[in-house]
Amino acid sequence: MKNKVPVVACSGIGKSLGAAAREAAFILAEDLRPDQTRIVALSLLVLGDEETRGGVAGRPAIAIDGCKLECAAKGLACSGASGVRKIAVFDVLRRHRGLKPEGVRELNNDGIELARAAAGEAAAVIDQIDEEGGGA
Amino acid sequence: MPDLPKKKIGLIACSGEELPEGTVTRWAVRKVLETLRPDDVVTLCLPLFLAGGEGERAFARHYPTIAVDGCGKRCAARATAKFSAEPAAGVVVTEEAGKCGCGEIGTARSLDEAGKKLASIVAERIAGETDRLLKRKAGKR
Numbered sequence: 001m002k003n004k005v006p007v008v009a010c011s012g013i014g015k016s017l018g019a020a021a022r023e024a025a026f027i028l029a030e031d032l033r034p035d036q037t038r039i040v041a042l043s044l045l046v047l048g049d050e051e052t053r054g055g056v057a058g059r060p061a062i063a064i065d066g067c068k069l070e071c072a073a074k075g076l077a078c079s080g081a082s083g084v085r086k087i088a089v090f091d092v093l094r095r096h097r098g099l100k101p102e103g104v105r106e107l108n109n110d111g112i113e114l115a116r117a118a119a120g121e122a123a124a125v126i127d128q129i130d131e132e133g134g135g136a
Numbered sequence: 137m138p139d140l141p142k143k144k145i146g147l148i149a150c151s152g153e154e155l156p157e158g159t160v161t162r163w164a165v166r167k168v169l170e171t172l173r174p175d176d177v178v179t180l181c182l183p184l185f186l187a188g189g190e191g192e193r194a195f196a197r198h199y200p201t202i203a204v205d206g207c208g209k210r211c212a213a214r215a216t217a218k219f220s221a222e223p224a225a226g227v228v229v230t231e232e233a234g235k236c237g238c239g240e241i242g243t244a245r246s247l248d249e250a251g252k253k254l255a256s257i258v259a260e261r262i263a264g265e266t267d268r269l270l271k272r273k274a275g276k277r
């Protein structure tokens with residue numbers, strides 16, 4: 001478990017892109033790369049939970065953020081993760097201009113599609129980390 | 137008489153991605169914001185406290201907040217106190233689940249019907265705390 005790459009998603013509760021970031025983390029860790037990744041709760045990093053910080057410190061990690069404030073990436077950086085790889089959902093949306101994500105509690109179909117695209121990009125990054133020998 | 141800004145309550149959900157109860161906090165907070173008390177609450181983004189969201193920190197210093205946590209670690213309550221000010225009230229989903237005898241509620245990714253029902257119960261609790269903090273009597277919305 002400890003060797004899995006930590007994945008931290010924005011827990012943005014005000015915008016659909018935050019919800020898409022969260023969904024992307026679940027798609028990545030449960031569907032696409034379940035053996036190589038594990039989700040870490042951003043709230044625990046914000047609080048500075050020692051056990052959680054210990055699990056990410058000095059390791060490569062994936063941050064999936066919904067907006068430019070990059071809370072997930074900053075949370076990982078503050079916790080000592082090395083080489084935080086960033087997936088920015090707002091940039092993914094630029095590459096998929098037809099999508100109109102809506103909803104926070106429940107994303108619409110475009111929001112799910114956006115999350116899948118972001119998760120796909122994150123999976124490629126995981127493969128890259130594996131090739132570099134930094135993953136599981 | 138001057139038109140004073142309306143007092144609002146800030147809601148802070150833990151959103152914990154590792155437990156279904158974290159997802160319940162999101163559902164409940166959004167329900168209060170969208171349906172139950174849309175004129176009385178705003179949501180604050182917990183990770184912004186760490187990421188330098190001065191607006192978030194300032195709001196929680198000057199307005200009452202309700203921390204909505206999924207479990208006994210109470211990340212939302214403790215992080216709010218650490219970075220800004222003590223929340224005026226707190227709701228913990230696992231405690232509410234114990235009171236209502238809820239069993240399995242789905243996963244962090246997807247709540248089942250029991251999870252959504254629990255979220256509604258938690259939302260009502262948050263709405264009640266909101267009314268209390270705004271000193272509103274029952275039935276006088």
